[in-house]
Ligand SMILES: Nc1ncnc2c1ncn2[C@@H]1O[C@H](COP(=O)(O)OP(=O)(O)O)[C@@H](O)[C@H]1O
């Protein structure tokens with residue numbers, strides 16, 4: 001008889017906490033708790049959200065009758081560690097300290113490994129992270145920014161981008177490693193990646209002022225004007241950072257990080273909301289176009305994913321501008337929870353060895 005492993009997966013995002021429980025690949029619980037900008041922005045540091053997110057997870061498991069003592073492993077979404085290759089990593093002391101400090105910055109996913117470890121340690125079971133947001137497969141040419149002191153970085157929705165690109169490849173009867181894909185993940189942050197033969201060779205840093213603006217981030221800005229704002233004396237460095245990430249994008253223009261709310265505002269005739277939301281779609285389409293150039297026009301499919309891909313009008317705005325590049329495939333939401341579980345299962349079944357973060 002096949003052994004059944006029960007896996008708890010934890011995915012803290014900038015606008016949500018997603019929790020799922022799997023018996024092998026079979027989902028027995030999958031739930032998304034959305035957090036408003038007000039709820040999230042009251043915490044100064046990501047680590048300050050630890051107790052709040054932990055309680056949300058434990059309450060959800062309890063409310064759904066999940067007995068945590070029956071769980072065999074806990075997997076968290078990996079955060080802003082040092083750049084590493086993709087795969088499943090054991091949570092280690094070094095990883096925990098890097099996540100707590102935020103060696104590459106602050107993001108909700110830093111809590112993934114910390115929360116997984118906390119729950120696993122009480123039960124004396126293993127904890128892992130899979131394909132963290134710092135997976136780095138960029139071509140050297142893509143690292144050049146235009147200012148020698150500043151190197152472009154690979155920080156993006158690696159877990160979901162790779163999972164949905166594999167789904168698209170299989171839908172087209174191809175291997176992921178044999179095709180070229182452009183994936184736009186549209187969540188609290190937005191990342192658009194050029195996948196060439198199984199590697200993400202270029203992608204915008206979704207966290208820190210590159211690429212399209214997003215529900216809670218400014219995306220790339222005119223640098224001269226940003227420099228003036230920084231030295232205007234009106235803002236502290238922390239305030240500027242918050243305007244780039246957390247209080248940027250839709251939050252700054254419309255006061256919400258929720259795509260559904262913006263949709264409602266537009267339905268009610270709000271012209272400003274319509275302009276801003278269309279501008280976000282426009283910027284995402286433009287970024288997809290630049291990835292098409294990276295791939296020299298050899299694109300098997302453009303894949304749209306993330307929470308905002310549920311919005312059919314928004315998807316149409318993008319499709320209208322990028323359909324000339326190739327087939328557009330839409331996977332609303334994400335495949336992150338099953339990808340996390342599968343990463344742990346490969347290790348628990350002895351198919352793969354967990355990597356060490358050093
Ligand atoms: N049905 C929907 N229509 C429009 N936007 C949606 C819908 N469902 C979720 N969203 C939006 O998607 C974004 C969150 O996407 P998600 O991929 O869950 O991101 P994160 O992991 O950052 O929390 C939020 O702006 C949320 O309001």
Ligand SMILES: CCCC(=O)OP(=O)(O)O
Pocket residue numbers: 012013014015107133155156157187188189190206207
């Ligand atoms: C840190 C890059 C990934 C990202 O932006 O995730 P969210 O959309 O969950 O904030």
